[in-house]
Amino acid sequence: MPPARVAAEALVGKLLCNKYRVVQLLGSGGVGHVYLADRIGRPHEAAPSRVAVKVLRAELRDDPLLVARFEREAAAASRVRHPNVLCVEALERAGDAPCFAMELLVGLDLADTLTFIRSLVPSRAVRIAADLAAGLEAAHRAGVIHRDVKPENVFLVHAADGREIVKLLDFGLSSLQEPGAEGSLLSGVVGTPEYMAPEQAQGAPAAPAVDVYSLGIVLYEMLAGRVPFQGPYPAIAEQHGREPPPPLHRVHPGLLMSRELDAVVRKALVKDPRGRFPSMAELRQALLATPEAGAGVAFAVQPDAAAPPSGIGHWGAKP
The missing domain is CATH 3.30.200.20 (Phosphorylase Kinase; domain 1)
Structure with a gap:
């Protein structure tokens, strides 16, 4: 050993x-x-x-x-x-x-879930994104910018009654919005390149807009089966800063989604942070206004998705 x-x-x-x-x-x-x-x-x-x-x-x-x-x-x-x-x-x-x-959780993180089933039905993706937006809005109200929203930091709890409960994890790269709290050791460019907002990659001060962008990338990945930009750093950061995301229907030709949901994804991924949703509350409201939000998907395993191998579970926090 x-x-x-x-x-x-x-x-x-x-x-x-x-x-x-x-x-x-x-x-x-x-x-x-x-x-x-x-x-x-x-x-x-x-x-x-x-x-x-x-x-x-x-x-x-x-x-x-x-x-x-x-x-x-x-x-x-x-x-x-x-x-x-x-x-x-x-x-x-x-x-x-x-x-x-x-708290001790039982379930699977979103990254492993996407490994098994590649993409989610839009109704499930919308529900997960809306729940994440609610959690991030609470964090922002508490003066916390997460700065590392990605599938590995999203945990899907398998509740005893069959519900799937979304939990946001790992605030190790977060920014605390109060005088003297930022600390030089954790300032500068931090985050995961595939999910990093353009201004975040440039080392701009942390703001809620960076989490809006990252959640937009997670939503894009849940729908398309992959992130919009892939490759080595810093080339991927340049793509986030300059190139529009490939259209979702082109990346996933079989995807059936509403124009309203497509518009939400595109607005969350606007390069200029001033053009994105101004808050997580507004992003969540836009998600809940899409036709997909009314589909009522409530269970962890969907009819069109293969279930993960039996016995797989996690304890709900990253070591």
Whole structure:
């Protein structure tokens, strides 16, 4: 077993922060390990008995950039309370290890979902995008710009009653809109090139319009089966800045969608941020006004989409 895995497994059975008993390692990523844990010592409270706990990897604790990103994720996400945003608690320390608890989710992220079925029926894509817009609007009201909206950071919870609940994850690259909060370590060009607004790629100050653009790209991908621009960086950034997205019907000839939905996608992807929807609330309103929004798709697996292999599930947070 690799040394990093051994170190991660060593926390199983331990008590973190005097209130989280680690049950098992759920996953490891480039920044942290995520554990299933039992919350103890609070039987009189309504808090869930089981949570996920994310702990910064031991070998990264001397890296100021990664420590700042980890702390930013906890600080940003914990100030947003909305049904479509992963519930994250305030940053804590388990010895010398920064950590935070979050709600435990069961389901699949949007990136894996698109890997299995390539594109979504428009009604489902509209519902997911509208729910994301609601969560992002709550984040913007709390002074948080996400800056990394993409399918990997969108989780589709498989609820017991068959509903599909959308959750926005990973605020590690977010911008906090308050004096002195931005911090030089996380300023400049940050994000994922395929989903990055033109002004974001140029290092402009963060604003809600960058999340509008990124959500537009996610909606485009859900409908077309791929992002509008692909290739190496910085060439892809130049495409976002200069080239119009290929028409959806050309990328996906069999796509059946309304003119109203096509217009929403195109407006979200206007190059000049002043030409986009001025807020997530208005983007959501436009989505809900499309004919697709009235289709009433409510379940995780659609009749025209192959189901993911049985047994696949995730714990609802990126390590």
